[in-house]
Amino acid sequence: MAIVLEMKGITKQFPGVLANDRISFDVEEGEIHALVGENGSGKSTLMSILYGLYRADAGEIHVRGQRVQINEPRDAINLKIGMVFQHFMLVEPLTVAENIVLGSEIKRGPFLDYDRAVAEVERLSESYGLKIDPRAKIQDLSVGLQQRVEILKALYRGAEILILDEPTAVLTPQEVDDLMEVMHNLRAKGTSIIFITHKIREVLAISDRVTVLRRGKKVGTKATADTNPQDLAEMMVGREVLLQVEKDEAKPGEDVLEVRDLVVKDSRGAYKVNGVSLTVRRGEILGIAGVEGNGQTELVECLAGLIHPESGQVFLGGKDITDWPPLRIKQAGLGYVPEDRHRRGLVLDYSIADNLILGLHTEAPFRKRFGVQDFKAIRDNAGKLVEAFDIRPPYPHQPARKLSGGNQQKVVVAREFDRNPELLICAQPTRGVDIGAIEFIHQQVVAQRDRGAAVLLVSAELDEILSLSDRIAVMYNGKIVAVLPREEADEHKLGFLMLGGRLEDYKAGGGNNVAG
Amino acid sequence: MWDIIKLLVNTTVLAATLRMATPLLFTAVGGIFSERSGVVNIGLEGMMLIGAFTAVAVSYSTGSAWLGVLGALLAGALMGFIHGIASIKYRANQVVSGTAINIFAGGLTVYLQRLIFNMAGVSPAVPRIADVELPLISKIPLIGPVIGKQNPMVYLALLIVVGAHIVIFKTVWGLRLRSVGEHPGAADSVGINVYKTRYVAVTLSGALAGVGGAYLSVAHLSRFVEGMTAGRGFIALAAMIFGKWNPLGALGACLFFGYADALQMRLQEIGIPTQFVQMLPYILTMVALVGLIGRAVAPKASGEPYVKEG
Ligand SMILES: Nc1ncnc2c1ncn2[C@@H]1O[C@H](COP(=O)(O)OP(=O)(O)OP(=O)(O)O)[C@@H](O)[C@H]1O
Ligand SMILES: [Mg+2]
Numbered sequence: 169m170a171i172v173l174e175m176k177g178i179t180k181q182f183p184g185v186l187a188n189d190r191i192s193f194d195v196e197e198g199e200i201h202a203l204v205g206e207n208g209s210g211k212s213t214l215m216s217i218l219y220g221l222y223r224a225d226a227g228e229i230h231v232r233g234q235r236v237q238i239n240e241p242r243d244a245i246n247l248k249i250g251m252v253f254q255h256f257m258l259v260e261p262l263t264v265a266e267n268i269v270l271g272s273e274i275k276r277g278p279f280l281d282y283d284r285a286v287a288e289v290e291r292l293s294e295s296y297g298l299k300i301d302p303r304a305k306i307q308d309l310s311v312g313l314q315q316r317v318e319i320l321k322a323l324y325r326g327a328e329i330l331i332l333d334e335p336t337a338v339l340t341p342q343e344v345d346d347l348m349e350v351m352h353n354l355r356a357k358g359t360s361i362i363f364i365t366h367k368i369r370e371v372l373a374i375s376d377r378v379t380v381l382r383r384g385k386k387v388g389t390k391a392t393a394d395t396n397p398q399d400l401a402e403m404m405v406g407r408e409v410l411l412q413v414e415k416d417e418a419k420p421g422e423d424v425l426e427v428r429d430l431v432v433k434d435s436r437g438a439y440k441v442n443g444v445s446l447t448v449r450r451g452e453i454l455g456i457a458g459v460e461g462n463g464q465t466e467l468v469e470c471l472a473g474l475i476h477p478e479s480g481q482v483f484l485g486g487k488d489i490t491d492w493p494p495l496r497i498k499q500a501g502l503g504y505v506p507e508d509r510h511r512r513g514l515v516l517d518y519s520i521a522d523n524l525i526l527g528l529h530t531e532a533p534f535r536k537r538f539g540v541q542d543f544k545a546i547r548d549n550a551g552k553l554v555e556a557f558d559i560r561p562p563y564p565h566q567p568a569r570k571l572s573g574g575n576q577q578k579v580v581v582a583r584e585f586d587r588n589p590e591l592l593i594c595a596q597p598t599r600g601v602d603i604g605a606i607e608f609i610h611q612q613v614v615a616q617r618d619r620g621a622a623v624l625l626v627s628a629e630l631d632e633i634l635s636l637s638d639r640i641a642v643m644y645n646g647k648i649v650a651v652l653p654r655e656e657a658d659e660h661k662l663g664f665l666m667l668g669g670r671l672e673d674y675k676a677g678g679g680n681n682v683a684g
Numbered sequence: 685m686w687d688i689i690k691l692l693v694n695t696t697v698l699a700a701t702l703r704m705a706t707p708l709l710f711t712a713v714g715g716i717f718s719e720r721s722g723v724v725n726i727g728l729e730g731m732m733l734i735g736a737f738t739a740v741a742v743s744y745s746t747g748s749a750w751l752g753v754l755g756a757l758l759a760g761a762l763m764g765f766i767h768g769i770a771s772i773k774y775r776a777n778q779v780v781s782g783t784a785i786n787i788f789a790g791g792l793t794v795y796l797q798r799l800i801f802n803m804a805g806v807s808p809a810v811p812r813i814a815d816v817e818l819p820l821i822s823k824i825p826l827i828g829p830v831i832g833k834q835n836p837m838v839y840l841a842l843l844i845v846v847g848a849h850i851v852i853f854k855t856v857w858g859l860r861l862r863s864v865g866e867h868p869g870a871a872d873s874v875g876i877n878v879y880k881t882r883y884v885a886v887t888l889s890g891a892l893a894g895v896g897g898a899y900l901s902v903a904h905l906s907r908f909v910e911g912m913t914a915g916r917g918f919i920a921l922a923a924m925i926f927g928k929w930n931p932l933g934a935l936g937a938c939l940f941f942g943y944a945d946a947l948q949m950r951l952q953e954i955g956i957p958t959q960f961v962q963m964l965p966y967i968l969t970m971v972a973l974v975g976l977i978g979r980a981v982a983p984k985a986s987g988e989p990y991v992k993e994g
Contacts (some may be wrong), residue, residue: 219873221872221873240872240875241872241873241874241875242875245874245875251873253873257867257869257870257873257874258867258870259862259863259867259870259871260866260867260984261862261866262859262862262863262866266859267870270859270860270863270870270871270873270874271875272858272873272874273856273859275856277821278855278856278857279855280854280855280856280858280859281855321874398946418940460986610861
């Protein structure tokens with residue numbers, strides 16, 4: 169098959185980090201080429217160079233046999249290269265259609281032909297099976313739907329080489345299947361796709377070839393058919409990886425978190441959490457499974473004090489903490505890994521060191537007398553955590569913005585875990601995190617449990633729920649529809665419940681279940 | 685009771701409201717363009733002042749007040765462009781740059797006024813733009829006395845508000861403008877030139893503030909008075925926020941502030957102490973702003989320089 173894209177000897181140096189070190193890489197027409205590697209291995213950087221956001225220090229790019237200069241995104245768009253970013257590039261107060269056509273608008277004189285833009289988006293969304301309301305505002309959409317807008321944005325620009333930077337990290341299992349379907353369709357139509365992911369399962373399921381990067385260097389390119397999970401994992405991490413979590417039987421103690429009849433409305437008055445009651449005990453992990461958008465986000469944000477409930481009560485260690493401000497809840501023993509690290513977890517322009525004390529900044533040892541910060545304590549803390557959680561590159565004074573997505577996540581996890589909370593709430597804790605780090609974070613979650621923390625885990629990854637939880641609650645439409653001991657749960661059953669099935673109606677292994 | 689209402693709401697006061705709102709309108713719309721692109725323009729006050737002076741100087745030397753307005757537009761645009769260079773290219777703090785422009789404008793106009801006209805405080809009278817009477821409309825009862833006989837620049841200001849609304853919300857350029865002010869990185873990633881868009885917007889904002897100043901000196905009055913903008917640039921900024929960065933919203937806010945101004949003139953006529961009455965527009969401004977805190981959402985990237993990476 170014809171080579172549509174060739175990158176040769178691409179090198180990119182950031183201050184203190186050689187992000188890409190003479191990387192060569194090619195893509196064939198109509199191929200899905202997986203690009204994998206640990207957090208910070210240089211995948212996004214390489215793709216940003218291809219898309220004209222960064223300029224390489226050395227190396228060449230050839231597109232359809234021609235040597236090209238890509239100095240800015242406009243050049244890439246003209247070469248029919250499209251990119252879906254790991255961190256979305258969407259203008260929140262604008263509508264879906266406006267975002268999709270932005271920069272390549274459908275015009276009527278100087279005016280935006282909004283109706284035609286909407287129609288065009290509808291047509292695209294129909295033909296690729298990416299359902300979306302073109303008139304909705306981005307700020308009102310879930311992360312999964314925003315992702316969809318990003319894909320449509322690239323397709324609208326006629327992308328023939330499509331870069332997907334960790335598209336599945338934010339999708340529900342169902343949405344991942346849909347995306348795979350879309351990718352299949354695109355490949356059939358001759359589109360070449362560069363697919364970045366941390367999930368080996370996805371690499372094996374869909375790609376034709378796979379290229380592995382590690383610490384800025386290319387480890388190799390293989391035909392997917394010639395690899396296996398263990399082999400890929402080792403290529404990525406450079407050592408053997410445990411793909412399964414090891415943990416002992418839980419020894420649950422007294423209730424730490426108790427939620428009674430919680431009702432939460434969103435800003436538009438819709439009921440998001442509709443009478444949820446649950447308890448999490450010391451020394452156990454309660455997993456909440458559910459398709460994203462069924463109230464998990466609001467439930468967790470309400471527990472963290474970020475939004476106020478309509479009614480109901482929340483008890484932490486026996487104290488009624490309903491309506492307490494977030495900082496006070498944290499001080500009462502909450503550790504919280506939010507699902508959206510950019511919006512809730514980090515101040516991107518603060519240094520890594522400062523991010524590592526957010527929420528602790530008012531307490532000893534970081535605060536001295538008269539409200540002065542103890543910089544030495546902050547530095548020491550950062551040094552300790554950067555090492556313990558393997559945050560790379562290990563420069564605590566750098567702004568968090570400069571870290572790769574997975575390393576940003578590690579900063580949040582390090583901060584929240586290190587305080588040894590009574591209650592640990594983890595929402596999507598391994599989103600966008602590489603397999604080595606997932607292994608590590610999972611071990612840490614289990615260690616927190618064994619230390620005696622009550623852990624509430626919310627994840628869209630069934631694998632994660634199944635491998636970590638001691639009990640599993642399924643959330644659907646704002647309600648907890650079932651709570652199962654781990655032994656009684658499997659992927660099929662959870663899938664069935666997550667889509668609104670009733671426990672009574674479930675037939676184990678039956679072929680007529682909604683989820684398959 | 686009825687007398688009080690008649691005193692507060694009558695065609696004279698409402699006509700004056702429109703007149704007092706006009707300079708605010710030009711300037712507030714200018715501010716909207718700038719902030720929608722992500723550049724905070726505190727320098728509006730100074731740009732107005734320079735516009736007011738330029739209009740008088742040009743009107744004085746050419747005999748045409750309209751050429752004076754054109755001169756004010758260009759002078760304001762130049763100031764806007766300078767603010768753009770400082771805040772876009774050199775990423776200076778935008779509040780500092782704007783404040784510098786205000787101080788600079790105060791000094792420069794006083795200096796030039798004395799240099800050119802050789803008089804302290806005020807310039808000689810210059811040709812001004814005469815009021816016009818709209819043929820049919822001025823005959824309609826109630827409405828006629830309010831909008832039927834006004835300065836052409838009053839009508840121009842209303843047209844600009846509607847025009848700006850269309851430009852910002854209906855045109856392709858407006859869409860790009862808003863994207864640049866909200867998420868410059870996203871705009872950049874789809875090939876929009878963030879810097880150019882910001883330069884155009886901030887220059888336009890200066891031009892409009894200049895015209896707003898010209899209204900004061902060659903339409904409302906017919907001379908330049910030192911410091912004659914008297915904080916109207918800031919009131920326009922308040923109107924912009926009050927109007928949630930929408931031209932039509934700003935129109936409502938400007939009319940409100942214009943009304944406070946008009947009322948102040950009226951109350952002075954009936955003998956309420958001037959010093960107290962003169963505070964009225966500003967007190968109302970503060971009350972309005974306090975009542976609004978938290979509800980106004982500025983363009984997200986407003987005030988933040990954009991740095992292209994890599
Ligand atoms: N703008 C920047 N300035 C400085 N360093 C940067 C910048 N962008 C990335 N880096 C560094 O370059 C390296 C490669 O980062 P990159 O984002 O390409 O990793 P990645 O493979 O995409 O990781 P992840 O899987 O976590 O997204 C990292 O060490 C990162 O910290
Ligand atoms: Mg990345």
